[in-house]
Amino acid sequence: MQLRTLLFASIAILLTAIIYSMSGSAQQALLLESKQGKFVVGSRPIPKPGPGEILVKLRATALNPVDWKIQKYGIFITEFPAVLGTDGAGEVEQVGEGVTNFSKGDRVFFQGTFDNDRATFQQYTIAAAATASKIPSNLSFEAASTIPVAFTAAYVGLYNHQPYGLELAWPLESADRVIQLARLSGFSPIITTASSKHADYLKSLGATNVLDRSLSLESLQAEIKKLTNTPVDIVFDAISSKETQQTGHDLLVPGGHLVTVLPLAITKSEKIGHVGVQGILRLPQNQELLRALYSNFTQLLEEKAIIPNRFVVLSDGLHGIIGGLQRLENNQVSGVKLVARPRGA
Structure with missing residues (x-):
């Protein structure tokens, strides 16, 4: 039964890839096939931003220990295939209704959520405009992506x-x-x-x-x-x-x-x-606090009152995340954040 479930999940991913490659609206994403299953790179649709949201073309995403723990222990996620990752930085591709503080092409960073359209182990994702900030000119996408979750x-x-x-x-x-x-x-x-x-x-x-x-x-x-x-x-x-x-x-x-x-x-x-501490973006008790933070984040970074984490860039784009998560699980990372480039080098 477990083998059959995994087989069906793989077929679903393959069919999804075919459908969206034909429609021209596909993107690459790292997908967790099933509960405690394998990570595979496949295709899924590019989401569209709703009111108060922005669509971000991801340039960098940082890894966190919770990502490998979700896979190993089968926690938090109930619908599959699933996209993980919650540290993101990239360029605004599209703005939703009512968004006035961002424009197409703005460099931004933000904290994602464990929702397929809003997670960061993919090439495009949705972010709430109220909890995203512009990246100062002195910071790279990779440096900015290390900030949000921690x-x-x-x-x-x-x-x-x-x-x-x-x-x-x-x-x-x-x-x-x-x-x-x-x-x-x-x-x-x-x-x-x-x-x-x-x-x-x-x-x-x-x-x-x-x-x-x-x-x-x-x-x-x-x-x-x-x-x-x-x-x-x-x-x-x-x-x-x-x-x-x-x-x-x-x-x-x-x-x-x-x-x-x-x-x-x-x-x-x-x-x-x-x-x-529950550092989850969407919790009601956190939202007002985090909106205030993100409205001041760019200035704090420009003034170097806040300094990003040190980081190491993983090779091989989304594929490199798999080995990076294994390194985190094996306690082979110290003093740095691992960062991947979803669109490759």
């Missing part, structure tokens, strides 16, 4: 209203993400754990101290005491395994807050607050 998680966790975030004040008048945002919001010290080889880079973004992530809880506590007498009242856990959550929890003083990007996996003290 930045959204950090931004929502720090600035959304409770219980969805810490509800900190965002200093927009001053013109990674967590370290850069913490710096802009006046935090000091900003202590992060990471591989020691990334220490200089993280300090360039605003970290005051970088501690080796392999240190035990006791060693971390001792090192932090050497650096500051200020109690640790916020831990932002960007990994959020059970082990890192427990370490973060145990570093906090009563009244502190633990922010995690995955569901809570530990027994939390009643004296510690918890914020579970």
